[in-house]
Amino acid sequence: MSHPIKTIPGITKESTEELIAKTLEVYPEKAKKKRAPHLGANDQASGSACVKSNKKTVPGVMSARGCAYAGAKGVVWGPIRDMVHVSHGPVGCGWYSWGTRRNLMTGKLGVDQFAMQFTSDFQEKDIVYGGDKKLKQLLTEAKELFPLAKGISVLSECPVGLIGDDINSAAKQSAKELDLPIIPCNCEGFRGVSQSLGHHISNDTIRDHIIGTREFSEPETPYDISLIGDYNIGGDVWSAKALLEEIGLNVKSVWTGDGELEKIAATHTVKLNLIHCYRSMNYMCKVMEEKFGIPWLEFNFFGPTKIRESLRSIGERFDQTIQDKVEQVIAKYDPIMQAIVDEYRPRLEGKKVMLLVGGLRPRHTIGAYEDLGMECVGSGYEFAHTDDYDRTAPEMPDATVVYDDPSEYEFEKFAHALKPDLIGSGIKEKYVFQKMGIPFRQMHSWDYSGPYHGYQGFSVFARDIDMAVNSPTWKLVESPF
C-alpha cells in the first residue's frame, strides 16, 4: 500500500536531526557514535528504516530492554496455558516474570492452567555441582503434582549456560521416563542483545520439539487458520479470535496467548498463518511456509481503519464466502466504530503521541491513534530489527523522530522537545513522564486494561486514551503556589 505523506507542522528533517544532535551532546564520544545511528528522522516516502537496530545496548545508558529469557518466558512460553514453565536457575528471573505480563488464560490455576512461578531456585551448591539432577527430580515432582499439564518447558537462566549444564539431555531423558513433552529452551539472558533472541530461540525450540507432533482429530477445512503472535494481553486473543471466527475462519490454534500445547503442535495442518506480532514469531511462520507450505499474512487489528484493511486482506486469501462475511462484518461494525470515534475524537483531535514499546505496537497502533484524530510524533522499539523499522516508515509522519533502544535520557529529551499529549510506553517510563505531567499509558500491558485488539478492543482503547489524555488530574499538576 502506498501512503500519502503525512507531515506535522513544525517537524522537519532538520529539526529532528538537530534534536537528536543536541540530545547526544552529553554523551561521551564513543557512546555518541554508537547511539547516533539508532536515532533518525523518518523518511516516510522511502518505506525503509532510518535507524540501525538489533545491536548491543550501550552500557550504562539506561535502556528499557529485557533479555532473551524475558522474551522466551514472558512472550513465547509463558502464555501457553496448559504447560508447566520452569524457570531453571536462581529464583529471581521467574519471580520477576510471574504474572507481570497480563497474558490472560482460561482454566483453573494449578489444575489445567499453570500461571504460577516454577523455579529450580538454584543455590550455591547447584552452581558448583550443576543442576541437572535437581532438574530431573523437579520434573518428576511437577508431573506428580500437576497431572493435567500437557508438557513442561525448561527455560534456562544465565547460570545454567555458564556452568555448562546439559538441560537438553536431562529433558530428553525425563520426557521419556515421564511420558510427557519436556521442552528445553536455552534462553539464557546473556544471549543476544534483547528479548528478541529469546523469541527466536523459542521459535526454534517449538520448531524442533513441538511442531508436527500432533494433528487435529477433526477433518480439515479450507478455513483453518492459526492466530500467531497474539499473547492475549488483557484478553486480546479473545477479541481477535472472535472476530476471525465472525468472518468464517476456524482458528485452530493460537500462538501463544491462552495457547494449548497440542494445538500448537498441530498448527502445521492449517491453511494460513495470520501473524499479528511479526517480530516475535515471523521465524515460525517462515519455517511453516518452507516446511509445510503454509502461507502467512501480517495483519493489524488496532483501530477500525487497520482492522478494515486487515479483514479485507485476509478475505482475499479465501473464497467469496469469507469475503462476503468480511464485508458484512465491516458493515456491522462501521457504525459502532463511528459512534466511538464521534464520542472521543472531538476530545482528542490533534493531540500528539509518542511511543516506545516492543516489537509491534510502535507501528501497529499508529492507525488507531489516527482514527481518534491523534498524530504520532515519535516512535521506537526496544528490540526491533530492520524489517520492523522498514514497516514503520510508511506509518509514521514524515521527518518525525524514530529511536531504537533509546536510553531514558534520550526519550526524556525528545519528549521535552516534542511536548506530546500522551506517551505510550512501559512501566519503567510511566512515572518518569507522569511526574512531568504528561499523560501516559503503558502500551505493553494496556495499563491493566484491555483488550485493545479487534473492534471490541478499540472501544476499550478509545476510552482509555481519552481517559489518559483528558483526566482532569493533569490540570492539578501545576502548583498554584
Add this chain to the structure above:
Amino acid sequence: MSHPIKTIPGITKESTEELIAKTLEVYPEKAKKKRAPHLGANDQASGSACVKSNKKTVPGVMSARGCAYAGAKGVVWGPIRDMVHVSHGPVGCGWYSWGTRRNLMTGKLGVDQFAMQFTSDFQEKDIVYGGDKKLKQLLTEAKELFPLAKGISVLSECPVGLIGDDINSAAKQSAKELDLPIIPCNCEGFRGVSQSLGHHISNDTIRDHIIGTREFSEPETPYDISLIGDYNIGGDVWSAKALLEEIGLNVKSVWTGDGELEKIAATHTVKLNLIHCYRSMNYMCKVMEEKFGIPWLEFNFFGPTKIRESLRSIGERFDQTIQDKVEQVIAKYDPIMQAIVDEYRPRLEGKKVMLLVGGLRPRHTIGAYEDLGMECVGSGYEFAHTDDYDRTAPEMPDATVVYDDPSEYEFEKFAHALKPDLIGSGIKEKYVFQKMGIPFRQMHSWDYSGPYHGYQGFSVFARDIDMAVNSPTWKLVESPF
C-alpha cells in the same frame, strides 16, 4: 426457689454502705437525699428490694436513662416487623432510634419489613398549626408506598402532646379510610420517668387497639404459647423460639422481636404466655390473664443452669409429652454446655462482673456469669420497678451494691472501688470504662454479637465474655513509659 446465701470475700453490708456514703459525698444535700434511697447493699435472704426505684431522675447527674418514646419505639413497637412505625414529630427521635437497637427482622426492607426511619419531620409550621393534617397525608403516602405493611403505628414525640394534636382521632379516621390498622401511641418522651412508661403505654395501646382483633386460622392445640418480652436482639428470638419448639411447644406469636402484627393480635387464644422481659411486658400478660384467663410464666434463657430450670418450670405447665421432651432436650444440651463451660470457665473463674442494664438483664444474666465461674459484685437497672428489684435480691450475692438509675459518677466510683474484671452495660458507659482498662460488654445490644438467649446463645455469650475479659489488648493499656 430458695437460694443459698452467696457472699463475696471483702464485701459486707458495711463496706457497701460505706462505699455508697463516700460516693455521695460530692453531691449537694438535696441530690444526696434523693439519690441515697436508690443505692443499697443487697439483702439476699430477704428476697426483696433494697433500693427505691422508678422515680424521677435527679436533674444534672448524668443518667443513662431514655424516655417513654424510646421505650415505645425501641422496645415495643420497633421490633414488629410488618408495620410502618412513624415517629411523629421532629426528625431527631426517629433518627436516633433508627437501627440502633439490633432487633433483627426477617423479610425484605421496604417490602414486608420496615426497619427504616419514618418521620413526619415536624417543622416550625407544624408546631404552630398542628400536625394532624400532615399525619393523615403521610399515612396515605405510607399505605401507597408500602402496600404490604400490615399496619401503621404513630408514635408521638414530645411536641405532639405539648401542642395538643389529636393523633387518636386522626389515626382512627385514616384507619377507616385506608382500611388498615393505624395505632396511635401517646408515648411522648416527657411522660413518666424513663423508658418504662413507654413500655406501659405501648402495652395499653396494644390492649386497646390490637389484641383480640385476629384469630389463628389453624386449630388450637394444647401446646400453643406465645413468647413475650423477647426483642430478638442479635437473633435472641430465633434461638429461644427454636428451643421452645424443640420441647414441643407451638410458638404462635412473639412479642415483639421479629413480631407480626396479626399474630400478636391473635395471642389471646394461646394456652400460656411465656415472658422473658417481665419489666416491659408484664402489663399485657396480666391483661390477658384477667381478660382471657391465659396464665403466664416468667422464665430465664441465659446460661445452662437457668435454662434448665426454666425448661422444667415450663414443662410443669404441660403434660408428660412436653416434660419428657424437656428432659430429652436437657440431656442433649447438657454435655454441649458442659464442654463450653469446660473451655471457658478455667479462664474466667473468680472474675468479677458489674452490671447496669435495662429491665431484665441485671438479674437474668447473673446465672450465666456464674455458669462461667464469675461472680456479680454490683448490679442495677436504668428503669426497673420494685418488683424487679425484689426479683433481683435472691440472684445477687449478699451485701453487694445495688444501684437504681445510677449516675455515671456513682457507677464510676463503684467500679473504682470494686475493681470488676468486666462491666456489662450500655454504649454510653462502654468507653468510659474501657479507658480505665476495664473490659466491657454492651449488654443492651450484645455488643453487636448475639444471640445470647437459649443454648445457642450461651455458646456465643461464653465466647464473648471470654474474649472481653481475656483480650490481650487490656495488658497493653498500662504504658511502660
Add this chain to the structure above:
Amino acid sequence: MSAEAAVKYVTETPESEKERVAAWINTEEYKELNFKREALVIAPPHTCQPLGAELVAHAFEGSLPFVHGSQGCASYYRSTLNRHFREPAPAVSDSMTEDGAVFGGQNNLHEGLENAIAIYKPKMVSIFTSCMPEIIGDDLVAFLKNARNKGIIPEGMPVPFANTPSFNGSHIHGYDAMLLSILQTLTEGKKVEGRCTGKINLIPGFDANTGNFREYKRLFAEFGVPATILGDISDVFDVPCDGTYHTYPGGTKLDDAADSINGKATLSVGPYSATKTFAWLKDNYSGKHAAIPMPLGIAKTDEFIKKISELSGKPVPESIKNERGRAVDAMTDSHQYMHGKKFALYGDPDQLLGYVSFLLEMGAIPYHILCSKGSKKVEKEIQALLDSSMYGKGCKIYMGKDLWHMRSLIMTDPVDAMIGDTHGKFACRDAGIPLFRFGFPIFDRVNKHRYPIIGYQGVINMVTEICNKFIDIKDETCEDRFFEMMR
C-alpha cells in the same frame, strides 16, 4: 378495644405478592410515586439541632454539655456520639418531665446546674435545648440570671446557652447556634483595642472527623502559623486508652477562645454549618475574616492554603508544596480506577461541596447529589461546580430529599458507588454497590474518624479507599481468567 364484629383470621402475604412488590419498588413507576411524597419523610440523613450543639459543647476545655429538656434526648445524642467515635460523651440533662410542661423548666435547670457543677466540676456548662422547653417557651435568659443570682452558677463560670429547637434546621444549625453562644459568652468584654494575638482562628464547622482537626493543626504548624481551632474535638473524641478516664480530656482552651476576639484573622471552613457564628464574628472580631469552603479535594485545599498564606503573610512552605505534589501524584497514578465512575452522594452541604469538587477532579461523575436539608444557595453552588467540568454533565441535585428517594434513584439509574454515612448501607446493599463512609455518623466501621479527609492528606486517604475498593470488587467479582497479579 377493637369494635370488629366478624372473626378476622391471621393472614399471610403470598410469596408471589412479596416478589411483585420487591420488584416494583425498584421501578421508575415507584420512583415517581416516591418522589410525589409531601408529608412522609423516610430515612432522612440529617438529625436535629441539639446533636450538633452537643458536639461543639464538648469541644471546649472543661465544657459540660447540658441538655435543657428530657433526659431521653440527652441519651440519644450521647449514644450517637459514642457509637460514631467509640469514645465517651459525658453530658447531662435536667430531666424535664410532664410537670415541666406545667411549671416550666426553671426548677429542673437550677437543680441540674447545681448537681452537675458539684459532681462533674466543669469549667463551663454549655446549655442547649430539646423540644419541650422550646415549645413551652422557657426563658433561658431569665432562668440563668436567676441561677446566677441564687449562686447556683459560681462566679465567673461561663454558661453559654443556645436555643436549638428540633423542629427547625438540622444538626448543623444546632452546631452553629451553640458555637455562637459559646464564643459570645467567652469573648464578652475580652476585646482589647490594639491587641492582636497573632493567631488565626479557625472555625471548622460541624465535622465529626477528629483526623481532620489534627490535620488542620498539623497544617498550621507546618506553616509556622499559630492558630486557635474554635471547637477542637481532636483530643475530646480521640483519647488515649491509658487506664485513666477524664471527663474533659481536651477541647479549645477557654482562654484561647476568649482571646480569639483579638485574633489576627478568623477563617471559617464550615460556611454552611457556622453561618451565623461567622456573620457575628465578622462584626465583632478584630483582624481579617474569611469564609471559604471546607478543604476537600485539591482545588479547595489550595484555596485553604492560599488563604492561610494570605491571612498570615507567610509563604506556603516547601513541605506543604510537596504534600500537594504527593496528593496529585496519588491522583495521577490512580485516576484510571475512578475515571468515569458514577457516584451517588449525600451529606451536609459543606462536605457535599467538597465531595463533588474532589470527584470532578478525579474524572469521576457525582451523578446523584442529594442534600436532605439544604438551601437554594447550596444548590446553586453545587450546580456551579458541576457546570465547571465536563464530568458534571448530566449530574442532578436533589434538595430536601431523603434516603428512600436515593434508593429509587440508584435502583432506576444505577451508579458505581455511594458516598455518605452509615445510613446509606441499606440502599447500597440493594443496589449492590459500595458505600464510602466519609460522612457522619459511622456506626459500623472502626477508626474512620481518625483518618482526615481534608487537606492533601485527605485527598490521598479518599483516593486510597475508593480506588482500592474498586479494585477489591474487580478481584472479587471477575471470572478466573481475568483474575490477575497486577491492577
Add this chain to the structure above:
Amino acid sequence: MSAEAAVKYVTETPESEKERVAAWINTEEYKELNFKREALVIAPPHTCQPLGAELVAHAFEGSLPFVHGSQGCASYYRSTLNRHFREPAPAVSDSMTEDGAVFGGQNNLHEGLENAIAIYKPKMVSIFTSCMPEIIGDDLVAFLKNARNKGIIPEGMPVPFANTPSFNGSHIHGYDAMLLSILQTLTEGKKVEGRCTGKINLIPGFDANTGNFREYKRLFAEFGVPATILGDISDVFDVPCDGTYHTYPGGTKLDDAADSINGKATLSVGPYSATKTFAWLKDNYSGKHAAIPMPLGIAKTDEFIKKISELSGKPVPESIKNERGRAVDAMTDSHQYMHGKKFALYGDPDQLLGYVSFLLEMGAIPYHILCSKGSKKVEKEIQALLDSSMYGKGCKIYMGKDLWHMRSLIMTDPVDAMIGDTHGKFACRDAGIPLFRFGFPIFDRVNKHRYPIIGYQGVINMVTEICNKFIDIKDETCEDRFFEMMR
C-alpha cells in the same frame, strides 16, 4: 524435530478429570505430596539479592544503582520497584552479553560507568552484580581500581559495590550487602576521634513502605532527637508530581551517611535484613549500638521508643505516650473484630516477627506462619513469641516453604485471612479469604506503601484495615436478616 512415528491427535482433558484434579489439589493427600517436594519450588515469595541491593542503592542522595550484569536483570528490578511504588526507579546496567562470559565484564563496567556518569550525573554509583559476573568470577575490586586509574571514575566519587549472587540468600541479603558497602565506602577515613554528631543512626533494613520511613522520622522529630536514616527511601519513592522529573529526588545525604560513623548511637530495626551491616557497624561505629526488632505492634514499638529514649537520654515525650494510648484505644475498641481470627502469614523475617507479635496482641491467631527464606534463628524467635501467648497455641511455622505449600495449608486447615504481598492473592481467592497486603511487593492496590505499619500509627493502620475488612465481609455475606446498621 520430533521422532514420533504414529499420528498423535490433539486431546482434550475431560471436564470430569479437571473437576477431579481441582478437588484433589485441595486435599490432605495432595498436601502431603506437595510437602514432599524437594527440588521444585513453586511461587516462592522472595526474590534474588540484587533487588534488595537496588532498593538501598536508590536510598542515598544522588546515588545511581548500577547493575553489573545483563540488562534484562536491571529491567526486572526496576519494573518491580516501579510497580510497587508507582514511581520511577532510574538505574543502569552495563549490559553484559555472551562475550562477557569469554572476556569478563571489565569493558562493560568501564564503558557503563563512563556513560552513566556523563549522562545521569550521579554523586555516587552503587554497583551490584547479577548472576553472570558472579559465575565467571569478575574481580570488581580490580575493575574499579582500574577504572579509577583510567580516570573513568571522577576523583572523590564514591563507588561502593556489592556481590549479590542470585543463587544465594534473597533480596534482604542483597540489601544488606549493598548497604554495608555503601556505608563502608562513605565512612572510610571519616571517623574522627572524639567527634560525636549527637545523632542516632537508624538502620531500617529492607522495607518498601515509604510511610514507615516518614513515620520513623516523625517519631525522632517528636522526640527532638536528631537522626540519620541510613537508606532513606521516603523522598525517593514518594515523590511529588509537580511537573518536573528529578533523577535523584531524595535519599540519605552522603555527608550525613559519611558522618554517621561518628554518631551518638546506631539503632538497627532490621536485624534480619541488615545483619552483616550491623555486625560491621558494631566494630567500626562510635557510640552505642543496638539491634532490636522492627517496631510492629505495641510491644515492639514500645521497645523501639524505649530504646530511642535510652540511646538519646531523652524522656519519652507526652505526645508519643498519647499516640501509644490512642493506638491501644483503637485495639481495645476493636479487639472483637479480630479476636480468635486465624491468619496465615508469610514474608521476610523482620516483618513476620512483627505480624506475629501484633496478631497475638489482638487475640488473633497467627496460625500458619511461612517463611520461604528464613533461618533456624528466625524460627526460634517466632516460636518464642508463640509460646508467650495462649493465642499462639497450635500455630505452626513453616520455614523454607513456598506459596504452593501455603495453598495446601489453607485449603486443608482453613484460616480467616492472610497477611502477605500481592503474590498471595491466588491462594486467597481459592480459599475465599481476604489478603492483607502489608508485604512487598504490592502490585495490585494503590498507595499501600504510603501508610506506615510501624509504630503506634502503624498499629492503627493495621487494625483499621483488618477490622473494617472483616466487617465488610460480614456485611457482604450475611443474610438480609443479619444486615445491620451497627457493627
